[in-house]
Amino acid sequence: MTQTTVPVIFDLDGTLVDPAGGITGGIAAALTELGLPVPDSSRMDAMVGPKLGHALTQIAGVPAALLGDVIRIYRGHYASTGIAQSRLYPGIRGLLEDFVAAGRPLAVATQKPEGLARTVLEHHGIAGFFHSIRGSAADESATGPGTAPVPEGSVPEGKASIVAAALTDLAAAVPSMAGRAMMVGDRAQDVAGAAANGLDCVGVGWGFALEGELHEAGAVEVVHDAAALYATITRLSERPETTALNGVHADGNV
Template identity: 30%
Template sequence: MSKYKVILFDLDGTLTDPKVGITKSVQYALGKMGISVTTLDQLDSFIGPPLKDSFSELYHFNSEEVEQAIQLYRERFVEHGMYENEVYESIPELLHSLKGQGKSLVIATSKPTVFAEKILQYFKLDSYFDLIVGSNLDGTRSAKTDIIQYILDVKKDCTLEDFIMIGDRKHDIIGANNTGIDSIGVTYGYGSHSELMDSEPTYIVHTVKEIGELLLERCEITSANQHQKF
């Protein structure tokens, strides 16, 4: 059985495919600010990182413009966007199996906690998780490093070796590396294979099934300082 006792999951691009809801809400916000985006694929980069970083880095908004864009984004996201979402195939089965083996499951997302809770409730996944940790609505605790550290502080009875972070973007892997825990980069989400490899995850997998093969197998897994594909 896998050595990991506490499994941290990113939400967007790892458990669910939120593309339509996020990109349409970004498109709405940009349109209100006079920027026309006709192709939603142009906005895939917004899936995963904190919104404030994406608006700042991709559109060079100043701090006031970033706050305005986030508020406009939330106008649409709260009403429609959070439900324009799909659970990846086999995720409920994976969560059920992990829970059945006594794993503690935790959400670690840059999305505001209140939105993450509503999405998980809507898709009936909330019962699998012992803890749901995201950012605050005021934008604080949005960095994945801060989110993971908060979880580690809550679960003080566990050692760093008990934890593993699963996510599809470099921010998930960097957060895990910064806090000293192992990580799994998943390539079926919105981060490229090169983005994930450059951030140096402990493991790389390509499907939900491979997450299960890694975390639920009976034999002990050791990384031997190299990335392993399952």
């Protein structure tokens, strides 16, 4: 296996899949049903990517006593209509097909519940491209079933442990590439989760990040279409081998 087949771990919503209102519409429906205020569109978009429970309490101001009800109603709405509204971003299917054909191992690490993430990927016919699909537990806790421990000194919560689980799966599937991978995501928590595991993160500009968010978080580069993402991953894969591709993000800080 050559350096050009360095594994890639992808975020899901905002990176591979455009929720196209399926997430924000479901949240709005749940809040409305319970008589809670619906945030403006910019704050609703900011809720795509982070752990749902955190986003609902910190951004939408949902009281703790109603959090479970909001999530339950939202999940029902998302399963019945939201998944069907989603679509792959332009060029993503071709990019994944090209990587698989070239023998590049792929994984998904998302804060969406793991089972639901697999359902979304299966809906779009791309689940089979990935050696690993990792996400949160069904009860919205930060880590999914069988999640590996986060490396010592790294961020202990959120995306870090999910990325760590995907890395463990990749190392088992492709032992020769253990410790070698990069992350692709659209939000600051993707960059942080990658850094916590000693990985670089390439940011994508078509997702839900605020202006400057990805650069400020420490993304190694930010790209704006699938062709640029393919070229950037290919170029970064050819750099000399280190634990982190640029050799600087090993302490989990961004």
